[in-house]
Amino acid sequence: MEKICVAVRVRPPTPDSSSKNASSLWKVEDNRISLDTPLLGASYSFDHVFDEMSRNACVYELLTKDIIHAAVEGFNGTVFAYGQTSSGKTFTMTGSETDPGIIRRSVRDVFERIRMISDREFLIRVSYMEIYNEEINDLLAVENQRLQIHEHWECGVFVDGLREEIVHDAEQILKLLDFGEVNRHFGETNMNVHSSRSHTIFRMVIESRGKGNSSTDAIRVSVLNLVDLAGSERIAKTGAGGVRLTEGKYINKSLMTLGNVINKLSENTKIRGHIPYRDSKLTRILQPALGGNAKTCIICTIAPEEYHIEESKGTLQFASRAKSITNCAQVNEILTDAALLKRLKLEIEELRMKLQGSHAEVLEQEILKLSNERLKYELECERLKTQLEEERRKQREQEQCIKDQQLKIENLNSLVTNLDFKKNHSEDFLNFRKTQDDSCIVNNNINVPRTPCFKSPTRSFVVARLNYSGLPDFNDLADEDTWSRLNKGFVQHRDKFQFTPTVRSQPIPLATATMECSHEDHKEVEKLKSQIDLLTNEKDSLQVKFNEQVAMNNKLSELKQKMLHMQEIPKRLYESVANCNDVYKDVIVAMKSVMSEKESPRAKLFFDATETTTSLLSTLQSQFSMIMDGQKTGSGEHCLSDQWETLRVNLKKTTTSLLSDAQGKDEILNCHNKDQETAALEEKLKCELSIIKERCNDAIMDGTMEMEGELVTADGELDLQEALNVPVGAITRAKTKRLRETFIRIIKKMNRKIIFEDPSKIWICISAKEITSGDWALNFTQVELSTAKNEDETLVDRGLGRKSLWLTD
Ligand SMILES: Nc1ncnc2c1ncn2[C@@H]1O[C@H](COP(=O)(O)OP(=O)(O)OP(=O)(O)O)[C@@H](O)[C@H]1O
Incomplete structure (x- = not known):
C-alpha cells in the first residue's frame, strides 16, 4: 500500500495579468504553498510544489519518471493533471516545442528504458481517447465515436472498440499523438484561447517477458495512463454560451464526480460507504488509478492571479484530500504452468533459506506478505461491495418501475373498459409489443461485443504470445484481445469469469413498456379531456x-x-x-x-x-x-x-x-x-x-261548472230544429239590437236560411262571441213569442230553456 503522489504546480502569470500582484500572491517554499499574506496564511504541503519558474523537464524528473519506469517493470501507472481552466494542465501534459510535456517525455523515456533492459522483450500498444460531453471518442480512429465502457473480471474496465496501435519506437507514438491532437476538442473561451473541452487519456500497454526461456517465465502487462483533464470553469468568467456552455456543464459535472470519489477515498476505510466510480465515465476509466492497483500521480495546477484565488484554493483542497488516498500497486504477471512451477520452486528455496536465517526476519517478511494479501482482499471486498450495491440499486429501480407500470396498466384497463375500446386497444398493444420484441431480437444480434482492431503487423513477440499455450481460452474474445486477458495485474479479482457485454445486450421489455404506456397515456389524457369538455357543456345546459x-x-x-x-x-x-x-x-x-x-x-x-x-x-x-x-x-x-x-x-x-x-x-x-x-x-x-x-x-x-249545450257544424242549410233539438221555432230576435244585427250578419255571411214555423215561440240569442276567425259561439234562450214586448227590450218572460250553438264559417 502506498499513498498516491500529489503535486501542485503554479503557472506563470499570463502577459495580460498584473505580474506584480500575481507573483506575490502564492509563496512556494520547498513542498509547501501558501498565500503570501499573513492574514490569509493557510498553508498546504504536498509531495512536490512547483513554482511558476519550473519547467516540464523538472516536473517530469521529480514526479513522473518513477511511475514510467515502474510501468516498464510491470506496474500500472497513472499521471493526471487537474485544475481550473487556463491553469496549465495541457501545458504540463503536452508541453510546447521547446519544453515538451509529460506525455512526450514519458514516451521517449519508456523506449529508452526498454533499450536498457536487455534480458526482456517488449510489446507496446497505444490508444488515445477523449471524453467529450460524457461520450468516449477514439482520437486515433475518427469513426469510433461514442464508445462504451465494459468490465471484465480479469482485464477490468475497458473501452469496447477502442483502436490500439502496436508501436515500435517513440517517433511512431509521437506521430500518433499529433494525429490524435487534431481530432481533439478545443475551443476558445474568455479564459483560454485554446481551452481543452474534453478529458483526454493517452494509454500505453506495456507487455514484456524474459528473453530465451519463454516457457518458464511470466509475462508482465502494465497499463500507463497519461491524462489531461479539462478544467473546471465558472460560466460567469468563461462567458460560455451555446456549445461552450454545454461543454462546460459536462466538464464540471464529471470533475465533481472525480472530487466525490477523491473525498470518499480520503475517508477512513471503515466508515466510507459506496464510492461513486460509476457516476461518470472519467472516474470509471480512472478507477484502478484511484484506490486500485496502480502507481498514481496527480499534478494540480493553479493560476497565480488574484482573480483566480477562489478556484486555486479549491484546487488545493482537492489536492489535500487526494493526498490521503492509498493504492496497492503490484507487478502484473501472467504465469504459464512452467513459469508457475519455476516460481514455486524459487519460493520454496527462498523459504528454506529464510528458515535457516533469523526467525524474526522470517516472521517480519511473512507479516509483510500477509498484510499485503489482506489489503489486496480488502480492496477486492470493497469492489465487490460497490458492485453489489449497484446491483441492488438497479433491482430496486426495476421493481419500482414494474410497480409503476402495473399501476398504469390497471388504470388504463379500467379506462379502456369504460370507454368501450378495449378491443382495438388490445390489438394495437399486441402489435406494438410484437414490433418491439422483434426489434429487440435484431438489436441483440447487433450488440455483440466488438474487439480492438490491430492494423499494424505483429512482431515476433506478439506471434509468440498468440501461440502461448498456457492461456485460458475465452470464447467471447477475439485473439487480438489476448493482451487484455493478460492484464491481470490491472484488476483485483481473478476467481470467476463473467462477460458483462452479453448481459448488456439483453432486451429490456420494461423500457419498451414504459414508452408504450407513455404513448397510450397521452392518448388517454386527450380523450378524457374531450370527455370532460362534453360533460361540462352538458352540465351547463342541465x-x-x-x-x-x-x-x-x-x-x-x-x-x-x-x-x-x-x-x-x-x-x-x-x-x-x-x-x-x-x-x-x-x-x-x-x-x-x-x-x-x-x-x-x-x-x-x-x-x-x-x-x-x-x-x-x-x-x-x-x-x-x-x-x-x-x-x-x-x-x-x-x-x-x-x-x-x-x-x-x-x-x-x-x-x-x-x-x-x-x-x-x-x-x-x-x-x-x-x-x-x-x-x-x-x-x-x-x-x-x-x-x-x-x-x-x-x-x-274556469271549468268548475259545465253548461249544457251543443256544437253544430252546419253544412248547407241550417237546420235549427235538429241543431237545437227543440220544436220548430224562429230565430228572429236577439236580446239587444246590436246582438241581433250581429246574429243576422253571421247568418247572412254564412248564407243560411232561417225557418219560421211556430210564431208562438221564439229563440232569443243572448250572446254571440267569435272564438276564432269565422267560428262563432251563440247562446239562445227560448221564450213564448206572446211574452216578448219588443225587440230591444230584455225579455224576462217565462224562460223555456237555453241552448248554445256554435256556428262555423
Ligand atoms: N508553466 C507554464 N509555463 C509557461 N506557460 C504556461 C505554463 N502553464 C500554462 N501556460 C500557458 O498558459 C496558457 C493556458 O494554459 P493551458 O492551456 O495549459 O491551460 P489548461 O489548464 O489546459 O486550460 P484548459 O483547462 O482551458 O484547457 C497557455 O497559453 C499556456 O501556454
Whole structure:
C-alpha cells in the first residue's frame, strides 16, 4: 500500500495579468504553498510544489519518471493533471516545442528504458481517447465515436472498440499523438484561447517477458495512463454560451464526480460507504488509478492571479484530500504452468533459506506478505461491495418501475373498459409489443461485443504470445484481445469469469413498456379531456334547465295558491245562499203574518213564489254543496235555471196581480212599510242571485261548472230544429239590437236560411262571441213569442230553456 503522489504546480502569470500582484500572491517554499499574506496564511504541503519558474523537464524528473519506469517493470501507472481552466494542465501534459510535456517525455523515456533492459522483450500498444460531453471518442480512429465502457473480471474496465496501435519506437507514438491532437476538442473561451473541452487519456500497454526461456517465465502487462483533464470553469468568467456552455456543464459535472470519489477515498476505510466510480465515465476509466492497483500521480495546477484565488484554493483542497488516498500497486504477471512451477520452486528455496536465517526476519517478511494479501482482499471486498450495491440499486429501480407500470396498466384497463375500446386497444398493444420484441431480437444480434482492431503487423513477440499455450481460452474474445486477458495485474479479482457485454445486450421489455404506456397515456389524457369538455357543456345546459324548472315550480305553487283560493268560492257562495235562505224564511213568516186572506189568489201567487224561491235557494245550496264535494252539476244547472225563471215569472205575476187589484192596492198601501221591506228584500235577493249567477258563469268558464249545450257544424242549410233539438221555432230576435244585427250578419255571411214555423215561440240569442276567425259561439234562450214586448227590450218572460250553438264559417 502506498499513498498516491500529489503535486501542485503554479503557472506563470499570463502577459495580460498584473505580474506584480500575481507573483506575490502564492509563496512556494520547498513542498509547501501558501498565500503570501499573513492574514490569509493557510498553508498546504504536498509531495512536490512547483513554482511558476519550473519547467516540464523538472516536473517530469521529480514526479513522473518513477511511475514510467515502474510501468516498464510491470506496474500500472497513472499521471493526471487537474485544475481550473487556463491553469496549465495541457501545458504540463503536452508541453510546447521547446519544453515538451509529460506525455512526450514519458514516451521517449519508456523506449529508452526498454533499450536498457536487455534480458526482456517488449510489446507496446497505444490508444488515445477523449471524453467529450460524457461520450468516449477514439482520437486515433475518427469513426469510433461514442464508445462504451465494459468490465471484465480479469482485464477490468475497458473501452469496447477502442483502436490500439502496436508501436515500435517513440517517433511512431509521437506521430500518433499529433494525429490524435487534431481530432481533439478545443475551443476558445474568455479564459483560454485554446481551452481543452474534453478529458483526454493517452494509454500505453506495456507487455514484456524474459528473453530465451519463454516457457518458464511470466509475462508482465502494465497499463500507463497519461491524462489531461479539462478544467473546471465558472460560466460567469468563461462567458460560455451555446456549445461552450454545454461543454462546460459536462466538464464540471464529471470533475465533481472525480472530487466525490477523491473525498470518499480520503475517508477512513471503515466508515466510507459506496464510492461513486460509476457516476461518470472519467472516474470509471480512472478507477484502478484511484484506490486500485496502480502507481498514481496527480499534478494540480493553479493560476497565480488574484482573480483566480477562489478556484486555486479549491484546487488545493482537492489536492489535500487526494493526498490521503492509498493504492496497492503490484507487478502484473501472467504465469504459464512452467513459469508457475519455476516460481514455486524459487519460493520454496527462498523459504528454506529464510528458515535457516533469523526467525524474526522470517516472521517480519511473512507479516509483510500477509498484510499485503489482506489489503489486496480488502480492496477486492470493497469492489465487490460497490458492485453489489449497484446491483441492488438497479433491482430496486426495476421493481419500482414494474410497480409503476402495473399501476398504469390497471388504470388504463379500467379506462379502456369504460370507454368501450378495449378491443382495438388490445390489438394495437399486441402489435406494438410484437414490433418491439422483434426489434429487440435484431438489436441483440447487433450488440455483440466488438474487439480492438490491430492494423499494424505483429512482431515476433506478439506471434509468440498468440501461440502461448498456457492461456485460458475465452470464447467471447477475439485473439487480438489476448493482451487484455493478460492484464491481470490491472484488476483485483481473478476467481470467476463473467462477460458483462452479453448481459448488456439483453432486451429490456420494461423500457419498451414504459414508452408504450407513455404513448397510450397521452392518448388517454386527450380523450378524457374531450370527455370532460362534453360533460361540462352538458352540465351547463342541465343547470339552465334546472333553473327553468325551479321558475316553473314557483309559478305552479302560485297557481296552486290561486286554485285553493278559488276552491273556497263555492263554500262562501254556499254560506251566502244559506244566509239568504234564512233571511227569506224570516220574510215569509213576516209576510204570512200580515196576509189577511190566506186563500186569496194573491196569497196563492205569493206562496207559489215563496215556494219557488225556497226551492231555488235549496237547489243553489245543493249545487254549491256538490261543487264543494267535487261532483258534476250539469243537470242541476238546468234545473236551477228553470227554477230561476219560474221564480221570476211568479214574482212578476204576483206584482201585476197586486197592482191591478184595488183592494190589493189598499192592502198594499196599508202594508206599505212591509211592502217596501219586501221590495228591498226582493231587490237584495235579485242582487244576490245575479252575483251568484255571475260567479256560476265564472266557475263555468274556469271549468268548475259545465253548461249544457251543443256544437253544430252546419253544412248547407241550417237546420235549427235538429241543431237545437227543440220544436220548430224562429230565430228572429236577439236580446239587444246590436246582438241581433250581429246574429243576422253571421247568418247572412254564412248564407243560411232561417225557418219560421211556430210564431208562438221564439229563440232569443243572448250572446254571440267569435272564438276564432269565422267560428262563432251563440247562446239562445227560448221564450213564448206572446211574452216578448219588443225587440230591444230584455225579455224576462217565462224562460223555456237555453241552448248554445256554435256556428262555423
Ligand atoms: N508553466 C507554464 N509555463 C509557461 N506557460 C504556461 C505554463 N502553464 C500554462 N501556460 C500557458 O498558459 C496558457 C493556458 O494554459 P493551458 O492551456 O495549459 O491551460 P489548461 O489548464 O489546459 O486550460 P484548459 O483547462 O482551458 O484547457 C497557455 O497559453 C499556456 O501556454
